[in-house]
Amino acid sequence: MxxxxxxxxxxxxxxxxxxxxxxxxxxxxxxxxxxxxxxxxxxxxxxxxxxxxxxxxxxxxxxxxxxxxSVGDVKSVCLFSSRKIENLENATVFLTEESGTSVVLLKILLKYYFNVKVSFTNNFDDSDAVLLIGDKALFSYYNNDYKYVYDLGFHWFQFSGYxxxxxxxxxxxxxxxxxxxxxxxxxxxxxxxxxxxxxxxxxxxxxxxxxxxxxxxxxxxxxxxxxxxxxxxxxxxxxxxxxxxxxxxxxxxxxxxx
Incomplete structure (x- = not known):
């Protein structure tokens, strides 16, 4: 097997x-x-x-x-940004190609929880915020690489209770x-x-x-x-x-x- x-x-x-x-x-x-x-x-x-x-x-x-x-915080699936999420209206967000689930989760939270409309890109350098997962996200989470960090596990739990x-x-x-x-x-x-x-x-x-x-x-x-x-x-x-x-x-x- x-x-x-x-x-x-x-x-x-x-x-x-x-x-x-x-x-x-x-x-x-x-x-x-x-x-x-x-x-x-x-x-x-x-x-x-x-x-x-x-x-x-x-x-x-x-x-x-x-x-x-995750039941709340996950720390390894995060949106990293130099701006607060409410200030990302019409901004460009980089989506990792390493995961499908986290991309869909981010789209759901932006629409139903944060109520923010953005555009998406696969160009990391030409983005206002970035979705990272796994070890890359974990490193950035613990090393304070970005001013604002939005843990998608935490916000899903706040949104859904599950x-x-x-x-x-x-x-x-x-x-x-x-x-x-x-x-x-x-x-x-x-x-x-x-x-x-x-x-x-x-x-x-x-x-x-x-x-x-x-x-x-x-x-x-x-x-x-x-x-x-x-x-x-x-x-x-x-x-x-x-x-x-x-x-x-x-x-x-x-x-x-x-």
């Missing part, structure tokens, strides 16, 4: 333990790259952008009980009901619990240039790996709003099964 591995700090604790099982092959990449890989059959299972599932729900099965989420599910563990639907996927689900659930018990021990094999050990632990402590009823409610709200703004064609059925 080939598993897509996001190369960000947010999921390092999960993959640290998953790789110790020694029965899986891993393909590393950004969320957008891994979305393409699982869509085209390059990997069998992946922790993929939640918007990828919504755009191709017939191809996938959601592995229950685990995700990459956790935000950035990524789901999904598999190609052909794996549904197999012993392999059932075993992976069991392994992931166990790892989810065990990985939070001694985060400090992971620092012996992990470093992030530009962040202190305290900052890394602080970040790992806020990342949420659950997929509870409240997470599902947040996911449903996200999908409904994504459909309203034309980012998905229709609301996807949620197939949580192993």
């Amino acid at each position: 080939k598993i897509g591995e996001i190369r960000y700090a947010n999921v390092y604790p999960i993959f640290y333990y998953l790789k110790k099982i020694k029965e899986y092959d891993f393909v590393r990449g950004t969320p957008s790259f891994l979305n393409k890989m699982i869509r085209e059959g390059g990997v069998d299972v992946g922790v993929c952008s939640s918007i990828e599932y919504a755009r191709n729900p017939g191809k996938y099965v959601i592995i229950p009980d685990i995700s990459i989420s 956790p935000f599910v950035f990524a789901l563990w999904i598999s190609d639907s052909k794996w549904e009901g197999t012993e392999d996927i059932k075993r992976l689900h069991k392994n992931l659930v166990n790892i989810k619990v065990d990985s939070q018990k001694n985060l400090a021990a992971l620092l012996e094999e992990y470093s992030f240039k530009g962040l202190t050990s305290y900052q890394i632990l602080d970040y790992w402590d806020i990342i949420n790996y659950n997929l509870t009823e409240k997470h599902i409610c947040g996911l449903i709200k996200f999908y409904k709003l994504a459909r309203e703004i034309g980012e998905i064609k229709k609301f996807p059925p949620l197939n949580l099964s192993v």
